[in-house]
Amino acid sequence: MKVANRTFIVTGGASGLGKATAANLASHGANVAVFDRDIPAPSSSSKSIKYIKVDVTLEQNVKEALEQTLSWIQDSGKTLGGVVNCSGVSTASKTVNQDGSVLDLDVFEYVVKVNLIGTFNVSRLVASRLTLNKPDKEGERGVIIMVASVAAFEGQTGQVPYSASKGGVVGMTLPMARDLARYGIRVVSIAPGLFETGMSASLPEKTRKKIDGMLEFPNRLGKPEEFGKLVEEIITNPMINGNTIRIDGASRLGKL
Amino acid sequence: MKVANRTFIVTGGASGLGKATAANLASHGANVAVFDRDIPAPSSSSKSIKYIKVDVTLEQNVKEALEQTLSWIQDSGKTLGGVVNCSGVSTASKTVNQDGSVLDLDVFEYVVKVNLIGTFNVSRLVASRLTLNKPDKEGERGVIIMVASVAAFEGQTGQVPYSASKGGVVGMTLPMARDLARYGIRVVSIAPGLFETGMSASLPEKTRKKIDGMLEFPNRLGKPEEFGKLVEEIITNPMINGNTIRIDGASRLGKL
Amino acid sequence: MKVANRTFIVTGGASGLGKATAANLASHGANVAVFDRDIPAPSSSSKSIKYIKVDVTLEQNVKEALEQTLSWIQDSGKTLGGVVNCSGVSTASKTVNQDGSVLDLDVFEYVVKVNLIGTFNVSRLVASRLTLNKPDKEGERGVIIMVASVAAFEGQTGQVPYSASKGGVVGMTLPMARDLARYGIRVVSIAPGLFETGMSASLPEKTRKKIDGMLEFPNRLGKPEEFGKLVEEIITNPMINGNTIRIDGASRLGKL
Amino acid sequence: MKVANRTFIVTGGASGLGKATAANLASHGANVAVFDRDIPAPSSSSKSIKYIKVDVTLEQNVKEALEQTLSWIQDSGKTLGGVVNCSGVSTASKTVNQDGSVLDLDVFEYVVKVNLIGTFNVSRLVASRLTLNKPDKEGERGVIIMVASVAAFEGQTGQVPYSASKGGVVGMTLPMARDLARYGIRVVSIAPGLFETGMSASLPEKTRKKIDGMLEFPNRLGKPEEFGKLVEEIITNPMINGNTIRIDGASRLGKL
Numbered sequence A, B, C, D: 001m002k003v004a005n006r007t008f009i010v011t012g013g014a015s016g017l018g019k020a021t022a023a024n025l026a027s028h029g030a031n032v033a034v035f036d037r038d039i040p041a042p043s044s045s046s047k048s049i050k051y052i053k054v055d056v057t058l059e060q061n062v063k064e065a066l067e068q069t070l071s072w073i074q075d076s077g078k079t080l081g082g083v084v085n086c087s088g089v090s091t092a093s094k095t096v097n098q099d100g101s102v103l104d105l106d107v108f109e110y111v112v113k114v115n116l117i118g119t120f121n122v123s124r125l126v127a128s129r130l131t132l133n134k135p136d137k138e139g140e141r142g143v144i145i146m147v148a149s150v151a152a153f154e155g156q157t158g159q160v161p162y163s164a165s166k167g168g169v170v171g172m173t174l175p176m177a178r179d180l181a182r183y184g185i186r187v188v189s190i191a192p193g194l195f196e197t198g199m200s201a202s203l204p205e206k207t208r209k210k211i212d213g214m215l216e217f218p219n220r221l222g223k224p225e226e227f228g229k230l231v232e233e234i235i236t237n238p239m240i241n242g243n244t245i246r247i248d249g250a251s252r253l254g255k256l
């Protein structure tokens, strides 16, 4: 699918990976509707990037934001191309703490709610609109990109809720691609290693040091633009479908 | 860890894979506390298998059932050995239906709630009790077994919620093993292919036929006892830890 | 790494995936040295694509072809950027045939020799030259791309030699990336599903029909240019390293 | 398949994992023909374990050893049950060394020859004999077990040849299971983490120390008997087929 003259929804697009994705898509001629629960001043919206305050876990919220996006599309004539689900939260909490206390069920549910259920919530509603698109020459109607994490495969101590949520994203990628294949909608996930964003900035200094010693090449955290570039490749390459792509500089974190 | 003279909790143990697991553990000298939301008449409890009505998604429910189990342990002298999480539900619902309607968020949340959050809820509460065990000669204090599915890896159309929940289980296996390694508690998941249980019995005839044509060897669905036997191997083999084991007769379901 | 003003070696570049890769790199300003054992008339070489007759399994052969390439580089001033290993052969032979005869060891060795050993042979020799490059601003000295196959993950009956060779490629991707990280050389593999090339053209009609029924979206074989496009993304995205990327239109072949 | 009253071939059974496997099978009533290129004094053969000097890479060698085994079977009446391929070699050599020299092609070929080609060579010849077995009640005629390694998934620097050979084993597991399903022969691989054997004893002290710091639970290398116990489970559990099972105490080695 071409990026230009399309409208894409980018959740979590007010920060980090989502922000770089939105910027990259806009720079290639797309309009981008950012769905984020924490958006910059409305004045920051530009001609091609519009910020809409949305909590991805709330059905009604997302429906309304989608309606807003659709009326923007009607004005701009840039058809809905798909969604890149970059909203997400992380935590560091062990199953059982050293004082014997146990991981709060609420914490686990919250992370799963935002990262897994929120991602599904947005994806299904966008998918349902995409099925109404006129297919392009390839028969394609849209692309859904979800963000997992290498923590889905090699979760660290303290990452049980996060790894559960991201493992869920990995697990639903193929069946969602199968559900939507008949409509010419692709579904692909990306599993980033550590990238330089707000999320990684919150890591304790000690952990960060240990991780630095485990990097291969590049010997630095990922840049959000590199993530955004891979998003672009996935959107524009019709044979990429139904799987999760790692982008992690060959790092495999051992015991931290 | 030895099975004999231990008490194991088996969730979902009133039916299918859990029932066979409970029977096998009991036959090897263990006591089994079955946590199931749908239990047989109380009179079906035997000397070594006790049915306790529990909804695994409810914190308070599980805590109370655990207390009951602990007082049984006090009486029997058979230490808590761990938990086998066999409770689970499945659905068949596409992301977008042919009539254009979209998968209910409630359905997705329900499946994730039971299969992923419920499994974590029980596991963390059991883990917290296991840390109090006296370690055996190996330094081992307990074993947590979770049930994923091959649908975590090759989910079929209609399985998005189920694959999401089971992918979540796969994803949290390694980090939970890492969290609990310091206590000598192992965490292992099993990914069954199709087994002969209530769950598979509910498949539509047409799907069942297609699946039959895709089996390799054995050319039949799995028997719950075969699952139960693998559970026993995992409990008794201390080097198995932190990963998910497929048991599926080499079948890989293609497009259904 | 930038593609323009670099020289890339593409093995197997006289046909199929390699040919499309070579054409794409050349169209972006690179010179391409095609190493193939079966090359078109010398007159087909163009200003930017040079065909060199090489059997990738033969050490001396590859060394000489590399020397030729290096003298071309000296003339053109387009530094060596890396290699895309597209040479490969396939077979369809069962471990034990219906007449009781057993798969020839020679057949197995031949496929492993070309696909696995040949790929390693070229990669190591190119790697050794790349270490001598002046690093770019990122510290990068080169990229090695290898071609695996989805048969490394879901090999079909009759594919034991092929799956063994491709599994080998998958297996060596990460350690080779680790070996070469200190030099700023990345190593990435691609696992294609079925693409329209000479290799897939040789499939029996019956098998081809069955496969057609198992495709998801796109509902066709891959086009070599789509493979070539992914190669370009890998070369130009420095965070992609040490793993294998599927490109298969979400298809997972079941029992054939 | 029952272990008792069967004859199993164990390659590499003169040492390490193979030795423990042979001992365990013999202790459960099986006869074991050890195929190893380095065997103890002939007098070490016992009633149930027979050492036969074999190089697994040599077709004729293996054929003769198989004939010897078959005549032993004729005498003992203990039918051929299958093979456990434990022979193997490892190396530590980088793709490019610090002095600029490149990994010898011979080294790569040798490791692939023994670990991958040798394993296939023995497996196909044993498979061909197993097809002649009378099926048991389950329709089962035999079991082929191969030994991969976690290095197939997370190969370390210096492990390119070894990871290639073990990735090949992982890759051929499913298609071999599919080839042999019609005969009721199962094919399963095991991917061990670090175990206490001759192979791990040869690790440099420094590497060994680093690895020790990356273990989870158990906080020690694996014991060969634990590997042997998993072999037994695979032989006796008919639903385990076509995949590779990790046994590694939850360790995932990071950068060494």
Ligand SMILES: NC(=O)c1ccc[n+]([C@@H]2O[C@H](COP(=O)([O-])OP(=O)(O)OC[C@H]3O[C@@H](n4cnc5c(N)ncnc54)[C@H](O)[C@@H]3O)[C@@H](O)[C@H]2O)c1
Residues within 6 Å of the ligand: A011, A012, A013, A014, A015, A016, A017, A018, A035, A036, A037, A038, A054, A055, A056, A057, A085, A086, A087, A088, A089, A090, A114, A115, A118, A147, A148, A149, A150, A191, A192, A193, A194, A195, A196, A197, A198, A199, A200
């Ligand atoms: N940064 C990394 O190293 C890394 C690694 C692997 C995966 N990821 C994943 O990438 C995605 C993006 O992460 P990031 O690093 O850019 O983090 P970030 O914190 O910079 O950005 C996340 C954005 O999501 C938004 N958000 C959170 N909850 C939301 C909700 N309920 N509704 C709407 N918006 C919500 C936040 O407001 C924020 O703008 C996340 O899914 C994260 O898990 C990040």
Ligand SMILES: NC(=O)c1ccc[n+]([C@@H]2O[C@H](COP(=O)([O-])OP(=O)(O)OC[C@H]3O[C@@H](n4cnc5c(N)ncnc54)[C@H](O)[C@@H]3O)[C@@H](O)[C@H]2O)c1
Residues within 6 Å of the ligand: B011, B012, B013, B014, B015, B016, B017, B018, B035, B036, B037, B038, B054, B055, B056, B057, B085, B086, B087, B088, B089, B090, B114, B115, B118, B147, B148, B149, B150, B191, B192, B193, B194, B195, B196, B197, B198, B199, B200
């Ligand atoms: N049968 C298969 O083919 C198959 C394949 C792969 C995975 N699995 C998984 O194996 C597990 C066992 O499945 P099964 O086939 O035995 O199914 P089953 O339906 O026979 O048994 C599941 C049991 O879980 C109980 N349960 C459901 N929700 C519960 C809750 N909230 N609290 C407490 N108990 C609850 C049910 O009452 C039932 O007794 C499930 O997790 C399932 O997803 C099954």
Ligand SMILES: NC(=O)c1ccc[n+]([C@@H]2O[C@H](COP(=O)([O-])OP(=O)(O)OC[C@H]3O[C@@H](n4cnc5c(N)ncnc54)[C@H](O)[C@@H]3O)[C@@H](O)[C@H]2O)c1
Residues within 6 Å of the ligand: C011, C012, C013, C014, C015, C016, C017, C018, C035, C036, C037, C038, C054, C055, C056, C057, C085, C086, C087, C088, C089, C090, C114, C115, C118, C147, C148, C149, C150, C191, C192, C193, C194, C195, C196, C197, C198, C199, C200
């Ligand atoms: N086409 C597919 O569907 C598909 C799918 C998965 C993987 N692959 C892999 O992609 C790669 C390219 O395949 P393709 O489909 O383009 O096949 P192809 O047959 O069109 O091209 C392969 C090329 O490799 C060359 N070659 C073979 N042996 C060689 C040797 N020893 N030395 C030098 N050159 C040699 C051939 O001459 C040919 O030009 C192969 O590794 C193949 O296994 C292809």
Ligand SMILES: NC(=O)c1ccc[n+]([C@@H]2O[C@H](COP(=O)([O-])OP(=O)(O)OC[C@H]3O[C@@H](n4cnc5c(N)ncnc54)[C@H](O)[C@@H]3O)[C@@H](O)[C@H]2O)c1
Residues within 6 Å of the ligand: D011, D012, D013, D014, D015, D016, D017, D018, D035, D036, D037, D038, D054, D055, D056, D057, D085, D086, D087, D088, D089, D090, D114, D115, D118, D147, D148, D149, D150, D191, D192, D193, D194, D195, D196, D197, D198, D199, D200
């Ligand atoms: N020990 C570990 O930590 C470990 C980890 C992962 C995988 N493995 C694998 O497990 C298998 C067994 O290894 P081990 O640790 O017991 O090693 P080991 O060195 O103790 O035993 C290997 C045996 O294989 C035999 N052998 C080697 N080449 C042979 C040939 N060509 N023909 C016949 N016999 C041959 C040797 O003589 C030896 O007796 C190997 O495949 C190894 O790669 C071992």
